[in-house]
Amino acid sequence: MNYRVIKHNDLFLMTDLHGDVPGSSAQDGLYMRDTRFVSKMEIKLNGKRPLLLSSAADENYVARIRMTNEHEEIDGEVKLWRESVELIRERFIYGDVLYETVFLTNFSTKPLNFDLGISFDADFTDMFIVRGFQPADELGKITERSADTKHWHAAYVGADGVRRETSISWDTEADAMSSEGDALYKISLEPRETKRITFTIIPSVEGRVVEATPRETALAELEAAYDGWNEKAMKVKSDSEVLDKLFDRGVQDLRVLLTDFGYGLFPVAGLPWYAVPFGRDSLIAALQMLPLDPKIALGTLEMMAAYQGSEVNPWKDEQPGKIMHEMRSGELARSGQVPFAPYYGSIDSTPLFILLAAEYAHWTGDTAAIERLMPSLERAFDWIDNYGDRDKDGWVEYYQESSKGIANQGWKDSADSVVHKNGEFAAAPIALIEVQGYVYQAKTRLAPILERIGREETAQKLRDEAERLKQELDAAFWMPEEQFYAIALDANKDQVRSVTSNPGHLLMSGIVPEDKARIISQRLVAADMFGGYGIRTMSSESTGYNPMSYHDGSVWPHDNSMTLIGMSILGFKEEASTVISGLLKAAEKFEYNRLPELFCGYDESIGYPVSYPVACSPQAWAAGTSIVLIQAMLGLKTDALNRSMTLAPFLPAGINRLTVKDVPIAEGRLSVELKRTGDGEPLQVDIIENTSGCEIVIAD
Structure with missing residues (x-):
């Protein structure tokens, strides 16, 4: 697959292999009830897209993307040595909330200073339009965009009269934030130091209020739910x-x-x-x-x-x-x-x-x-x-x-x-x-x-x-x-x-x-x-x-x-x-x-x-x-x-x-x-347990 997708209950996220929802993408995004609530979600290091190392969503409900930086040199002076920053994106969905944590680790021998840019947007596009349907009637409009250094919010009122909203919060205050959804962090890391930033993205329909559970609690509850499924x-x-x-x-x-x-x-x-x-x-x-x-x-x-x-x-x-x-x-x-x-x-x-x-x-x-x-x-x-x-x-x-x-x-x-x-x-x-x-x-x-x-x-x-x-x-x-x-x-x-x-x-x-x-x-x-x-x-x-x-x-x-x-x-x-x-x-x-x-x-x-x-x-x-x-x-x-x-x-x-x-x-x-002991040998059938109350007939 040339995409990554995770889902829980009624919410799913589709991204490229980098974990991005590129603003120019025709299809990637965070979806709920046939609506795209996030149409852009990109990460950049010093204004450049990180290099992909690995991308996995083999657990379906958790995705992990591992990346690093490219070499940056200006007029012979090294700005950021190649592969010195490890960037891991870990995301999961629980309780109609998308959690994404960005882990940044300095693997060089010297302190590092660089910019981390994260961009968001929400276009509230209907799934049919995303897939190519051309509507004949007028659609709704985005009625609100607002931001501060720890939040971003957008609202849309559709042709159906329904208000749809996207609210994004993060646990580390950004150094700069625009209403267009561009957050900027000035990152400083000592050798072997790791910093992390956790985002929560909450879609809402008709004013429904959803509270985000603390990340560790949410992940533990999600894993417990899957463990219970596997057990039975x-x-x-x-x-x-x-x-x-x-x-x-x-x-x-x-x-x-x-x-x-x-x-x-x-x-x-x-x-x-x-x-x-x-x-x-x-x-x-x-x-x-x-x-x-x-x-x-x-x-x-x-x-x-x-x-x-x-x-x-x-x-x-x-x-x-x-x-x-x-x-x-x-x-x-x-x-x-x-x-x-x-x-x-x-x-x-x-x-x-x-x-x-x-x-x-x-x-x-x-x-x-x-x-x-x-x-x-x-x-x-x-x-x-x-x-x-x-x-x-x-x-x-x-x-x-x-x-x-x-x-x-x-x-x-x-x-x-x-x-x-x-x-x-x-x-x-x-x-x-x-x-x-x-x-x-x-x-x-x-x-x-x-x-x-x-x-x-x-x-x-x-x-x-x-x-x-x-x-x-x-x-x-x-x-x-x-x-x-x-x-x-x-x-x-x-x-x-x-x-x-x-x-x-x-x-x-x-x-x-x-x-x-x-x-x-x-x-x-x-x-x-x-x-x-x-x-x-x-x-x-x-x-x-x-x-x-x-x-x-x-x-x-x-x-x-x-x-x-x-x-x-x-x-x-x-x-x-x-x-x-x-x-x-x-x-x-x-x-x-x-x-x-x-x-x-x-x-x-x-x-x-x-x-x-x-x-x-x-x-x-x-x-x-x-x-x-x-x-x-x-x-x-x-x-x-x-x-x-x-x-x-x-x-x-x-x-x-x-x-x-x-x-x-x-x-x-x-x-x-x-x-059986080998191909062509008779098949042996052993009943290990039968608590069904049904009699078993073994036929040829």
Whole structure:
């Protein structure tokens, strides 16, 4: 990554590798609620940018940047000898406050005198504008800038009538300070002497008062929070260094992406541009996180239910019962210049909402939560039947109504993602193949739960509807000449005959006949779909294939994870092993062994996975993929309703030992060890602990 980002709760900071927010930058800054509260934050020594030594944000919530000075000489007289000053910037976010401490150490043999300049600014730019949106209406104005030698403050009143403020304080009085945000310190250091200056930056919306906790206390509380998360989280140890690092990175990334919007911890989509509530992304991330912390799923469901569609509103692509796509709270959204407050243009969020509720109950046995959610679940089913299938042909399909909404409303939401064999883009309404699988899974998995809570008639109705869907799927979507499912049906009910990764999502649903499920799995790891680092989004033999594209040939880890869940459930261990080995190979090459949102779909013969230029990192469902890898290797299926679980374990080639501890299931925990003496040897399964109350069945 060519940037550094840290986050806690609803506040995140994005800088360059020096830790600066350059005033000329189009994107860096301190953001909260889709607003940039700091648009400039630069440090200079004697008016010059320090030289970068190292830059790390591997802990996600703390960043450390180490720099030094360049050589300065005027008319033969040394003003500042090279590398004589060590400058360390350490920053973290806690309690909606950014803390930054600058440490200055003299490593020369003589006393040093130099200027330290620190510049701040706040432009209060809306996230949409930062990312290139051109507003048609008038925006707000900065109404105040003030400063003294220990403070700087700016205020802005937006077109939405909301007052936004940035307040910056520091613990060491500056020698000079301007209202424009330029602070100057005259620094004197004896040899080996260190001085430090701590800044606190507090964004505020509508006059909300935030008090900064003392730095050491704030850092200790922040570290304690992460220690608590790590202590209760599932733990993994294997003989594969990259697997262990990928898993640990995923757990840490998921924690930093959790935000509490008032309904419990909730996974936002990703950094830097999607640190907001999403429908599809957050629901899938919560599904991936069931083996890590099922409570995240419950918080996600409660949040989605709170913002469920309540009216027909074409501007927002909203209908009653629909689950939102994305919720923004910046100036443009609040003033109605964009429809994202919230926006509902997603065809899959609603069935995924029901699907997650069902899988949560099967994982935990918590039927009481389903009873509480039943009004929202019923409205979601009504949306599927009435608005999701407006022409009553049995398929759930999308059509954009909002003039500033999203045209393609599946997870592949770029304009060119649903393309015919002749190169033409499919016309809406469009019925995506994976969405039909989500609907089937939602109905079949929720049915037994409804029986448990006394809704037998509704349960049977869902089973009957699901069976009709299963019977009709092949006639509509199966391409005999490709031996594969089409990605979609277009407005004319014609197949969109591209070979893509989308049908892989069907495998976990149970809608695919067993013979076709094996064919799909084998095709997904064939050379045209699998380049060595993961399943591509589109076959290299399809018309629209482009390894550099966002959705037509790239590799998305979460996309692979959805397929892996199905491969594991169905017992396709060889194909699942291939996918896991590819993802591990990719993770080995990325910074911090972190899988990004996506990467290019080039073949592994290049020697490394090719980065996609604007991929989010960290990103929730990419981080969640690391959890799915472990679930898949365990072959773990839970049935907490009937107090049972199944393990059908395997280990990919090159991994001979895997220990997984503290998997939360039902009311307890599961710890398991898999081991074999060498490749090809039988796998030994040892149950270390099982306090779940569920009987374990070990399958081949």
